[in-house]
Each structure stands twice: as structure tokens, then as C-alpha cells.
Amino acid sequence: MEYKVPKYLQIKTDIINAIKSGELKPGDKVDSESVLKKKYNVSSITVRKAFNDLINENYLIGVQGVGTFVAKERINRKLTSISFSDELLQQGYKIDMQVDKIEEIVNENIAEKLEIPPERSIICVRRIRMVNNEPVAYQSSFMDSNMLNLEQAQKICESKSFYKTLAEYNIFPVGATENYSVKAVNDSHIAKLMNLRKGTDTFFVKRTTYGESGKIIEYAETYFNKDWYSVTVEVKI
Structure with missing residues (x-):
């Protein structure tokens, strides 16, 4: 039959x-x-x-x-490097970065996360992370202005790398913690830059990066397009 x-x-x-x-x-x-x-x-x-x-x-x-x-092939981060760019380069991806805005702000909530006085100004670097010519993430990095000033931060436009720019000023990250959640992109400007509809759910990552002395050198918030992004965590027993 x-x-x-x-x-x-x-x-x-x-x-x-x-x-x-x-x-x-x-x-x-x-x-x-x-x-x-x-x-x-x-x-x-x-x-x-x-x-x-x-x-x-x-x-x-x-x-x-x-x-x-x-479906597009997803980026699979294995969290083997502090640098998002370095990890993707190791996997053979073509990467780029487009700076959206670099500004000096005062924000009590962010200051608390950086563990600095609430009145101190903060350098904010907002950028689009590109992979294979596609926008996959919108990232906002915040730093104490006493550690990196606005003029120094502008060099990111030339280096196309946040951490390479920090290295020029002898700022070296040695570790980081990341918190993952799902969050909708409700900012129409960010949604447009990511080629997403406003209100689309994304992976939202809060990241705190530490220097050798244990001092916080960066707090970052990133929207990752969930259709492009996945994470693999290896657990050893």
C-alpha cells in the first residue's frame, strides 16, 4: 500500500x-x-x-x-568575550557601527547605576550595531564624565569601537554582568533605526562593566532584534 x-x-x-x-x-x-x-x-x-x-x-x-x-540567520553569542564586536568577528561576521548621538547628560538613575554622585554629568554614546550590513542592535553606553569627557568620546566616530576608544585612555574592562529581559521598542526613533515597527518586542540587555579595580566603568542598555539574536550559555558540572 x-x-x-x-x-x-x-x-x-x-x-x-x-x-x-x-x-x-x-x-x-x-x-x-x-x-x-x-x-x-x-x-x-x-x-x-x-x-x-x-x-x-x-x-x-x-x-x-x-x-x-x-528567517535570517541568527547571531549566536556564546558570551566568550566582553566585546560584542570581537566575538562576532571571531565567528566571521562583517560588523560596523553607526553613531546616533554622543552627548553629556545628567541623570540620577544612571548615576546610581554608575555609583557616582547624582549631580555629576554622564557621557552617553548611542549607536546602531550593524552585522552583515543589517541593523541588529541599538546600544546606549553611559560613563562617568570624570573618566571619559565629551571630546574624548567623539573619537568613537573614527575608531568605530567603544572599547578601542577607551583603551586609548588606558581604560580596560575586565568583566561584566548582563541582565536579559524582553522589552518593546516604544521609541519611534530607535524603532526606525532598527528597521522595526514601534512596539516590537526585543531582547533588552542591561550591562554593567567593571575595570581592574572593581570600579564600574560603563553601564549600557541595548535593544537586540530578537529575529537576529540568540545566546548560548555553557554550564559545566
């Missing part, structure tokens, strides 16, 4: 083969539900079953009101 492959599985297999062959590339829009219904002579339920499986297996990503697209 001949075994008939379920139609949803046939749809699923055909899309996977198209992705693996390069016919469908990351970011490409796949045929709509109505097109696939006619092509395979199936119901909406069958097409949705195939789409749901492919989304759960990270082959596709659905954007409400827009369509279904081939």
Missing part, C-alpha cells in the same frame, strides 16, 4: 528545499496562504500547519499584516 505524504508536510518540505537550494533567501517573502491553497489544492488549515511548523523550526518568520518571510 502506497503511503501518501500529508499535504502540509509536502508544503513544508518544498519550502525547506527552496531555502536550502538558495531559491529562497533570508528576508524573501514566501507565497501567501491563498497562493499555496490554490497551488496544492488544500485548505487554509493545512497551509497554516505548514507555516506554524516552519516558524517554530526557525525557517520562517511571520509579520502580522505583512506576510511570511524566510
Whole structure:
């Protein structure tokens, strides 16, 4: 007796083969539900079953009101380096940075995180992190102005690296703690720079970086596009 492959599985297999062959590339829009219904002579339920499986297996990503697209390869951070850039370079990614704003501010909440007096000014560096020419993160770094002044911070525009700029002034991070959560991008300016819709959920990372003396040298907040980003943590027993 001949075994008939379920139609949803046939749809699923055909899309996977198209992705693996390069016919469908990351970011490409796949045929709509109505097109696939006619092509395979199936119901909406069958097409949705195939789409749901492919989304759960990270082959596709659905954007409400827009369509279904081939998922982009995610950056997999293994947290092996303090520097985000260095870790991705080691993995063979092409990286870049676009400075959004460098400014001097006063903020009691940030000052508390830096463990400095509330009235002291803070240097804030806001930038877009690019990977393979795609914006994957929006990062805001805060430092005590007594450690790095505004003029010195401007050199980041030339070096394209926050930590390389710090090294020029003999500031070397030796460790950091990171806190991960999910947070929507509700700032329309940041959402636009990340090519996201306002209100889109992202991985939100709060990072505190320490120098050799144990003094806090940086507090940072980063929105990571969750469609591009994942983290692997190795636990040894």
C-alpha cells in the first residue's frame, strides 16, 4: 500500500528545499496562504500547519499584516568575550557601527547605576550595531564624565569601537554582568533605526562593566532584534 505524504508536510518540505537550494533567501517573502491553497489544492488549515511548523523550526518568520518571510540567520553569542564586536568577528561576521548621538547628560538613575554622585554629568554614546550590513542592535553606553569627557568620546566616530576608544585612555574592562529581559521598542526613533515597527518586542540587555579595580566603568542598555539574536550559555558540572 502506497503511503501518501500529508499535504502540509509536502508544503513544508518544498519550502525547506527552496531555502536550502538558495531559491529562497533570508528576508524573501514566501507565497501567501491563498497562493499555496490554490497551488496544492488544500485548505487554509493545512497551509497554516505548514507555516506554524516552519516558524517554530526557525525557517520562517511571520509579520502580522505583512506576510511570511524566510528567517535570517541568527547571531549566536556564546558570551566568550566582553566585546560584542570581537566575538562576532571571531565567528566571521562583517560588523560596523553607526553613531546616533554622543552627548553629556545628567541623570540620577544612571548615576546610581554608575555609583557616582547624582549631580555629576554622564557621557552617553548611542549607536546602531550593524552585522552583515543589517541593523541588529541599538546600544546606549553611559560613563562617568570624570573618566571619559565629551571630546574624548567623539573619537568613537573614527575608531568605530567603544572599547578601542577607551583603551586609548588606558581604560580596560575586565568583566561584566548582563541582565536579559524582553522589552518593546516604544521609541519611534530607535524603532526606525532598527528597521522595526514601534512596539516590537526585543531582547533588552542591561550591562554593567567593571575595570581592574572593581570600579564600574560603563553601564549600557541595548535593544537586540530578537529575529537576529540568540545566546548560548555553557554550564559545566
